[in-house]
Amino acid sequence: MSEQLLCQLTSGPDCLQISGEMTVHCAQALYQQWRPLLSDPGAPARVDMSEVTEIDTAGLQLLLLARRTARSQGRPFAIVASPVVRSVLELCRLAPPPGEPSGKTP
């Protein structure tokens, strides 16, 4: 099984990029990769989710967790949303995502 390949997390200097499927199928793998960065004060402030092809409740929870830990440390937190991510955020009345007021996917 190549579960890990369904979803990829790449950490850059100022941007954390997630691509693929943010679903319960790879939530565990994604969480394991993301976790060290959650409490890291030097973690990138921007999460680029423009390449996310699918997101479910598990993916949303991870995003909420990241947002909350960032806020509790007083770090800025911004995301770039792909259309599917945007649709979930809108459903949950979480849009527009902070840091991206125009609502456009770069």
Added chain:
Amino acid sequence: MNIADALPTFVAESTDLLVEMEAALLECARGRGGPEAVNLIFRSAHTIKGSSGLFGLQPIVSFVHVMETALDQVRLGRLELSAELITALLACKDHTGALIALYGSLSPGEPSEALRAEETRLLAELKRLTGIGAPAESVERPEAAVAVTGAATAPLWQIAVRFGPDTLRNGMDPLGFIRFLENLGEITTLQLLEAELPEPAAFDPESCYLGFELSLRTTADRARIEAVFEFVREDCTLVITPPAAETPANAVTTAPKAATRPEAEAARPGAEAAARFLRVDAGKLDDLITRVGELIIAAAGTTVLARRVKNDDLTESMSSVTSLVEQVRECALQLRMVKIGATFARFERVVHDVAREIGKEIRLEIRGEDTELDKTVVERIGDPLTHLVRNAIDHGIEPLEVRTARGKPAAGTVTLNAYHDSGSIVIECSDDGGGLKRERILQKALERGLIAAGQELSEEEIFGLIFEPGFSTAENVTNLSGRGVGMDVVKRNIVALRGNVRLASVEGKGTTVTIRLPLTLAIINGFQVAVGRASFILPLDAIEECVEFSCEAGRDFTNLRGQVLPFVRLRELLDVKGPVRPRQSIVIVRHAGTRVGLVVEDLLGELQTVIKPLGKTFRRSECVSGSSVLGSGEVALILDVPALVRYATARATQATELRA
């Protein structure tokens, strides 16, 4: 929610529900079903309809809707559950199964002509029996169809829902339910409840922590809103507050277990049981068993090493490791074991249908339903058993007049029994019918040239003739059996499972067919032989004896105690290269009454071995049925004895013809 992922679960769960429904219907048919059974039948239909709607499978929804409406009438006591209605509902259940099989695949085709004709017939039948017809103008379409127009004026409902921690693990996506609510109307406000999200360290990415509070503007009623959460109502907290106009002061339901249909909830014994079980991909279990097999091999290798270095502590510790590994293997194999009860229960239906068809009164008695056996075996035993049960009903049980004349009870009894006996499982199918006439069997066998005149046969051998190809003593051919195909196919199927079948019968009293099967297909008792440097494994129970090699000069047969025994030289057959070992032996194997010899160069003794399926490369090779890894890490091929016997016999016949 990813439909493609959830669809197999839908199919599996619906199939389970249909099985429950059938069992309950049959219970009612026997007059044993009370209101719980009726409730269960209704609920199964209701749930199938609900989930089909969730997947947008409109054809299933509309068909099951008619069934559900009829069942609701029964449930409310407005309609009697007559034998005729039960038969119709059983057919409806089958049809629903066929629809689910059709639409439940990822690329559903068009329903066949026959399927459509069946649907029309069933709907007409239901209409005749209950007066309930298909929804002309769609009395109750699935929830999705209720997309409300002019929603702005519709009443405003308050919904608070918190999902249980296992929701995600159960394959449900809360967001999917919220999205689905949008089909009912307009979500005007929504508050995501994320307070339950734990600290990162305590966070489990596969647990659900979220809840939603929302206002929904819809014309749908409470039942319809609740139905959206049908799939998670076991483990979510759902509070639905109706619009002010409709609200009696105390209508705020705060029951922790979603306030849906209390009566349905109460009468659900299966629900609790289901929670204790886990649906596991069979492939994962096979994987586990393969790994455990490898572990056994590795442990055996280490034990050899430990002995070689003569370290007592190490040897001792290895022996406890080995014993643990053995236990793990037992447990792993146990995981594949399922109770035979479900398979037996299927025959209630067979008996019900067949008995009606031929107008006999038959009772099915089931014993030993808790006996466990390998899932693969269970799956493959169904067809042969069906044949045996049908045979028993059709040929075994006598017509009513004969039974009365013989002083037997009017209702014939067919008994299915299962039990374990020294490493195998025994399944018996018996009837209290007329039994077999030995003389007729002998006469028929003579006619067919299966036996020679004056041949002395034991009782068992005589009844064994029944399983010969093309043998049938049925006096008249019926729809069910008696076309001369059957018992030989039954035997072939069972032999393919490495089992055997025997028949015992007392004329006038009844017949018992006994099937004996290995408990599992994954492990066999093997006998290891070698040719050149290659090792091969033969199933131990196929081996008769081993003798020293001898042969008639230039011929491929030997004289075994005055009889001609054809043999196969494994070296030639399998094209083994390398130096020939000096001492050759003949291993005599037997299949379906034929014996042949296999010429090998070394006998290495018995061993228990884990069968691994062959890779693509070997799949087409004739005489090899599997492979196994030996303690030394070498691979040994498992030889296919039936194929070898066929090959040797064919060659022997050919040689005779050439000489003639």
